[in-house]
Amino acid sequence: MHTPLLSRIVFVYTTRLMYVCLCRAVTDTEIREAANSGTHDLEGLNDALGVGANCGSCRETAQAIIDEHLAEAISYAA
Numbered sequence: 001m002h003t004p005l006l007s008r009i010v011f012v013y014t015t016r017l018m019y020v021c022l023c024r025a026v027t028d029t030e031i032r033e034a035a036n037s038g039t040h041d042l043e044g045l046n047d048a049l050g051v052g053a054n055c056g057s058c059r060e061t062a063q064a065i066i067d068e069h070l071a072e073a074i075s076y077a078a
């Protein structure tokens with residue numbers, strides 16, 4: 001049985017960080033920074049930050065953050 005996605009996400013309210021990959025302590029901000037630097041898929045995130053390299057439960061959320069970030073970038077460019 002899968003753990004609900006939201007229960008796997010930890011929010012740190014003091015700094016507004018959201019840890020996406022708990023195994024590697026990678027935040028949503030770090031994933032967006034990686035996307036800005038040209039990382040646009042999970043394989044690239046794995047190479048750059050180790051996201052998804054252990055338990056893998058973060059992969060869906062990490063990909064969603066990249067997709068959202070790229071969509072925002074495209075909308076700003078249009």
Ligand code: FES
Pocket residue numbers: 020021022023024051052053054055056057058059
């Ligand atoms: S939470 Fe990312 S590999 Fe486990």
